[in-house]
Structures are given as structure tokens and as C-alpha cells.
Amino acid sequence: MSNFLDLAGIGAGPFNLAVAALLRDKSLSHRFFEAKAEFSWHPGLMLPGAMMQTSYLKDLVTPVDPTSPCSFLAYLVENKRFYDFLHAEQRTVTRREFADYLAWAARRLDSIQMSSRVQSVVDNGEYFELDVHGPSGRERILAKNLCVAAGKKPNIPECSRPLLSDNCFHALEIALRNPDVSGKRVAVIGGGQTGAEVVINLLGKHWGRPQQVTWVSRRSNYLPLDETPFTNDWFTPEYVDVFRQLSPRRREEVVAEQKLASDGISPDTLKELYQLFYRLVHLEKDSEGVTLMPNRELVDMSSRGDYQLQLQNHLLGDTDGAEWINADIVILCTGLSEALPPCLAPLQERIPRDGEGRLLLDDSFATKLSGDDSDRRLYFLGTGRTSHGIAEPQLSLSAWRAAQVVNDLHGSTVYDNQQSGNLMKWITPQAQQIAVA
Template sequence: MSEILDFAGIGAGPFNLAVAALLQGQACRSQFFEAKQQFDWHPGLMLPNAMMQTSYLKDLVTPVDPTNPYSFLNYLVAKRRFYDFMNAEQDAVSRQEYADYLGWVANKLPNLQFSSSVESVEDRGDHFLLQLPEGQVRSRRLCVGAGKRPYVPENCKHLLSPKCFHAIDIAKRNLNVAAKRVAVIGGGQTGAEIVLNLLNHHWGEPAEVSWVSRRSNFLPLDETPFSNDWFTPNYVACFRQWNTQQRAKLLREQKLASDGISPITLKALYQRFYQLTHLQKDGTRLGLYPGRCLEKLSHSGQYQLALQNNFNGDAELLNADMIILCTGLEECLPACLGDIGYLLARDEGGQLQLQDDFSARLPGQKQSRLYLLNMGRHSHGIAEPQLSLSAWRAACVVNSVLGKTLYDTGQATGFTHWQTPSLRKAQVA
């Protein structure tokens, strides 16, 4: 039998990159398998002037290991741009530069194997058996960080085509919107960036741009200090102690802390709206439609969007030549876990039950351990799918794998008392 790895990873996205970076130098035989030929990170969304919504200090390693050589600051120094970066006084890092940082880390890590697609995984009790085209690999622990898939509403799936598509790969498309009526569905950051690029004629000058959102307005990202407390280890620890119903309620309330539009993007949009409306009256027509649900999408020479106006209940009809779906991503187990996916414990709502170290609950007393990253929003809170806690999340996994506290993951409590046992009303005897 071949040597058994201590740790294997499926996928080489940011979450598994953080784990790989924090494992470097440790007595742990590890290998990460990535189906792509080389590293890339959402290349289809690399639009002009797209900016990160997360601080560069919340990189792959800094929050738990600030002297780690795979930090963003070390990347700047290695690229000889540290002073230029500081003097530029940017409000945020561009998505292009952060992707370059991630690629820089990936190229330096010796245990990443590209062009290696894991076809299936078997649970052998004390280890996992991974089947790849080039052979089999055995590992005692397995970490899946394969990302999410584009979410396409059911009432749109039957019309997917080069003129009706999800935005996930828009930057890679040979798009021409000249003289066309374009409808953008979705009121989050991606929708905002695409509307801005349409109005800046990045793909030609459209005749009309219609922006449709279920939200009551085109709402900003909630990045205020107290909301940012939701993206801390202390909050995650408290969130895990609350019941399923309370967690679901909080996740709904916190939506804009992760899915709102960056204020700088909103400002650029409004300024562009002003120019088109008052200064360039013969240019692209603009229609903003918040508070609308897409009830039905049909096509007969043109696309017809049947909308429900949530403000007054009216049924409305919108026509377009092209549909761009900015409808987000959804959690999914990768196909390679098909043989063991049914074994994973779930709560009453069908959501995966992940433990503190992001490992799945498997039946029986297993010596092997399966970690699932980017799949624990319902178990760990709003921060779980976000980059904000990449380093901390990875440190939790690494500590679990090594069986010791290599990294300090017990952060200070912060200013907000999410729960205070000492103030709990005493029980009457």
C-alpha cells in the first residue's frame, strides 16, 4: 500500500491556501489537489476597478501569524511595491491585486498539485481513499475547499444562453451590448459593478440598462465597527451556542454586512446616473427597479420579465434583449463526495452540522476527519463564507490536524457582550 498522508486538501482556493500556508514547516505530510492547470481566483469577475471589501490585513495568515512569510505585506515587499502601495492611500485593495497575491502564495507552496482532479472519495474508517486520474491517494484527514457554484433561479434555467447567463464568468465572455437593452438581475456588489461597467460602455454602448433587485433599495455594505464585530472569533463562538431558529434569524438580519454594495461603488453609480440623465440626454437610458421579484422569464423575439412590485403589489412587464443574472452563489458538496455525502450529519433544516474545528459529523467513532470549508454559514455564522476569518479558520483546522495549539485562536472578547452568564437571572430554588 502507498504511504498514507496526514492531510489532503481538495481545491486550492483562498481557504485551503490559508491552511496550506499555516501548515508549512510542520511535521505533517500534506498534499492539496486542484483540478485547474494553474491558480486563478474568480477570473470571470475581474472587472475594471473591482475592489475588495475586506482589509488586506485579514489575509491568509496575518491575524494568527503576523510574521508568516505568506502575508500580504511580505508580498508587497517581495514585489518591491510596499512604499508605492502605502503612498497610494487606496481605500481598498483591488481585486486584481489580491488575486495576484493569492497566486504568489500558491506558486510558493510546495504541496499544491495542479491539474489533479479528485474523482471520488471513499471513507475507509481510519483514512480516506481519493481516486484521481493518475492513481489513488490515502489520507487520514481531508479538507474540502472547493468553493460554491453559481445560483440560477429556477424560472431562468430554461432560457440560459449566450444572451441570458450568470455573471460568474462575464469578464471572460466576448460580450457586445451595443444598442441592446440589458437587464441586470440582483442588487448586490456584483450587480452594481456590472451596471457601472455597462454605463461606462465597457462592452459597448447599450441602448438601455434596467437594474432589478428584490431589496427595497440599492443598499450599502454595512461595514460599521459594531457590525464588523460579527466577523470575529468571539462572535463565532457565541453564535455556535444559539439554537437553529435564532441563527437563521440573525443571518437574515445581517445580510447587508456581507452582501451589500460598497459605498464607493454606490457613489460612482449615482454620479454616472447624474451624467447620463442631465448631461448626456441622448445616451444610454436607465431604469432602476428595486423592490421587485422576478416572477417569470419568457422569450419570444425578446426577453419578457414579469415582475412583482413589492411596494404596491402591481404586476409589471419589462422587455430586454439580454439578461445578466447577478444572483449569487450557493453551497454545494463537490461531486467527488457523492459516496459519503449522505453520511454527513445535518440539522432539522437540512444544513450541515460542523464542529468547532469545521469538521463534519460522521457516524461512528471515526479516526479519520473530514473538514468542510465555505459550507458552515448556518453553523458558524455570517463570517464563514467570507475572507475576513480565513487565517483564523485555517488555524482552527491546523490545530485540529496537529492535535496541539500551534496557533492562538482564542481571541479577546471585544467590547460587545453577546452573552453574559454572570448576568443571567438566578434560578429560584
């Protein structure tokens, strides 16, 4: 296998898998390096019954290449369950099944090299030079182009950082930790989908029977994911085009306004939770067992055997809203944030960013190292929420985005990524406005 590549990929999660699937059988030499020995998709949050928040048709390939052998439908057919799947009439599938589909696709792609951590990347002026620690030792890879999709890092509130331990941890690893919460007071911090799933599993005694569960959310209530039709139009290539025309400041504002289109709790999960609380309080007469605290932000924490959490109740205003709770276990469901992998540290200074530190990516999700006048491309997937909009960290447009990357690499339209235009007239072109005036 050659160590000179047209494209090297860092990470083989769903975003780079989509690129690998679309590059299959194409002439460009490529390899994707994945640190894990076996494919897994967020195994630490693979909680019983967890459902996908996007359609299975938004898989690795279908939106741009529906006849690809890596589609979700091909997976169903190969696994001999197409008809049973249809008869189950599911709008979305479990995360477990989607993870199994991704693992199946990864196994079909020769370009995925597991057990291979990219330790560092340097620029030798002509190639990206990767130091890869793989199953048979170290490998030096020279790649003309690089595609980075190495995931995000857990968001830990400042005040919790010094206290991280077996009893105070981010939820990203909860299914692997399997904490014993029997007889403990548990505080769950964060009112998004992960917080909701953790609370359901705590109350379902998945990790033992807790003495008490307190669920703290900064939001004004346990707010739903907006997955209605017009909102879904924000997750289209056309909308990305429009979003790209906005000023950086306006993009930030728009992404903040649209938060619940990507970060709310699935309506089915909310209903399940409410019914669970109803049974607990009214039928099992255990009103002490669960406390719901929306509007509260965790602002400080200390530890003296157990944990003391200071909350700010924003409903009461900033001056007199201080409240305290105690807990034996604190589970931080505080989300993930964009981050570049440490292996890119040698290039860090040369990756173009704006004054606010945001990556400057073009329409093909690419940038160039500063001072590089060659035609090498450096792609970043999943890190452009403020450059490409709220769909960027999600699966919704990952096949379309992968096609943008593949077309850009080839310098031609390998995949016809043009859409016919959707129903919404997001902005009126300048020429039409002048005509009316």
C-alpha cells in the same frame, strides 16, 4: 511523494490556501488538489476597477501568524512596492492585486498540486480514498483527514434555468464571456455588489454601447454594505463563539438580519453609480438609457426572439404588483449558494446534517462520517453560514478558521487562537445573571 497523507485538501482557493500556508513547515503530511492548471481567483468577475470588500490585512495568515512568509505585507516587500503601496493610502486593494497576491502565495506552497481534479472520494473504512485526475494521469490518494473548500455554485432563479444561453447567463462568467451588448437592451437582475459592478461596466461601454440597461433589484433600494465599526464586530472569533451558542432557528434569523453586513453594495461603488447616472441623465440627456427598478423580484421569464421578464413589485403588494420588461440580454447577478462538490457524492448519505439539510459542523469546522468511530476528521470551509455565522463565506476570518483546523489536526495549540475579548457584551453568562438576581 507519498500517497498516504495526514490531510488531503479539495480545492486551492483562498480558504484552503490559508490552511496550506499555516501547515507549511509543520510535521503533518498534506497535499491540496486544485483542478485549475493555473491559480486564478473568480476570473469571470475580474472586472476593471473591482475592489476588495475586506482589508488586505485579512489575508491568508496575518491575523494568526503575522510573521508568515505568505502574508500580504511579505508579498508587497518581495515585489518591491512596500513604500509606493503605503503612499497610495488605500483602505482596500483592487481584486486584481489581491488575486495576484493569492497566486504568489500558491506558488510558494509546495503542497498545492495544480491541474489535479478530485474526481471522487470513497471511504475504505480507514482512509478517505481520493481518485485524482492529474497532469500525469490518475492517482490514488489515501488520506486520514479531508479538508473541503471547493467553492460555491451559481444561484439561478428557477424561471431562468430553461432559458440559459449566450444571451441569458449568470454573471460569474461575464469577464470570460465578454458579451457584445452593442445596441442591445440589457436586463441586470440582482441588486448586490456584482449587479452594481456589471451596471458600471455596461454604462462604461466595456462590452459595447448598450441601447438600454434595466437594473432590477428585489431589495427595497440599492442598499449599502454596512462596514461600520460595530457591525465589523460580527466578523470576529468572539462573535462566532456566541453565535455557536444560539439555537439553529435563531441562527437562521440572525444571519438573515445581518444580510447587509456581507451582501450590500460598497458605499464607494454606490457613489460612483449615482454620479454615473447623474451624468447620463442630466449632462448626456440620455434618460432612456438606464432604468432603475428596485423592489422587483423576477418571477417568470419566456423567450420569443427577445426575453419577456415578469417582475413582482413588492412595494405595491403581492396581488397587483405584476410588471413586465423586455430584454435582448439577461445577466443574472443572483449570487452563489453553498454546495458540496460532486466528487463527494459517494459519501453524501453519511455526511451528518440536521432536519433542514444543514451540515452539522463542530467548533473546528469538522464533522465525522456517520457510523465512523475512528478519529478521522472531515472539514468543510465556507459552507457553514448557518453553523458559524455570516463571516463564514468571507475572507474576514479565514486565517483564524484555518488555525482552528490546524490546531484540531494536531490536537494541540499550534497557533494561539485565543482572543482577548472584544468590546461588545453579546450575551451575559448565566452565572452572572444568577448573581444579579
